[in-house]
């Protein structure tokens with residue numbers, strides 16, 4: 454994708470069932486491979502300064518024009534490029550979402566180079582046995598050079614949501630914020646940027662440090678940003694925090710593990726502190742895309758972590774077991790299927 458069938462095609466394929474709907478998935482799978490390769494080759498960057506001929510782009514990318522042309526034409530059909538005679542140009546979608554610094558290019562590259570190859574290697578086992586032989590995080594620990602790609606990918610995904618999510622996080626003055634599993638640091642840095650008296654701390658494993666500090670530098674908040682390396686299941690999280698974030702973390706754990714983690718976070722909070730839990734929860738998708746997205750991430754969590762998108766009611770119950778009361782829930786138009794739970798330690 455984004456191949457968007459027109460009304461007639463939708464009617465014939467999806468309503469009348471007279472043409473094979475699965476072809477859409479075939480084209481979408483091909484699109485993912487084409488965009489992944491284009492990002493890897495630097496095709497979009499080669500066109501970033503303006504339209505160029507096939508021969509010019511081919512020589513910049515060290516490709517045969519005859520080989521590059523079908524790739525460019527497929528990307529043109531998908532809406533990533535336009536073609537005028539022998540010249541190609543980027544489209545507004547490509548400029549906004551793949552070339553801009555807050556675009557999703559690194560997120561797609563992470564999928565292309567790490568997650569989908571991991572799917573290929575582990576999906577059958579995960580579906581047959583309920584879990585992969587090794588989780589993606591364990592695999593990344595064995596291939597540490599790939600962690601950077603992962604954190605840059607997580608950061609690019611977070612960039613879409615961070616400005617909106619951070620608006621929902623209310624902080625007291627001079628707040629101390631702990632971002633547990635905060636990895637790339639974009640949520641913490643965005644909060645620090647918005648609340649100029651807040652001190653933010655990202656707690657994650659060592660491989661996230663370099664990306665997190667780069668994020669803090671780019672946001673101009675290094676002096677109020679710190680990084681603690683550790684394992685959030687066993688290492689000391691600290692204490693005296695007003696606010697804690699657990700974003701895209703609970704899906705990597707089962708109920709008892711999440712209860713234990715919530716308890717550790719509760720102990721790090723001051724009385725009356727707040728915990729924000731963000732994730733994609735089963736049963737929260739209200740639109741076609743939201744339901745498909747939750748299904749997609751649910752399968753991904755199975756293949757990569759041996760878990761699933763948790764039901765939001767289960768997470769609320771685990772929070773209660775750990776002594777939290779959920780006071781609010783938010784969902785986001787720009788991120789189908791993502792929900793934010795706001796919880797405070799019960800009195």
Ligand SMILES: C[S@@+](CC[C@H](N)C(=O)[O-])C[C@H]1O[C@@H](n2cnc3c(N)ncnc32)[C@H](O)[C@@H]1O
Pocket residue numbers: 590607608611633634635636637656657658661683684685686699700701702705
């Ligand atoms: C999916 S990423 C989420 C990153 C960020 N919170 C976000 O929402 O974009 C999960 C993060 O949890 C971290 N993580 C996983 N297990 C961990 C553990 N046991 N201790 C510390 N960090 C861990 C990973 O390194 C990664 O940065």
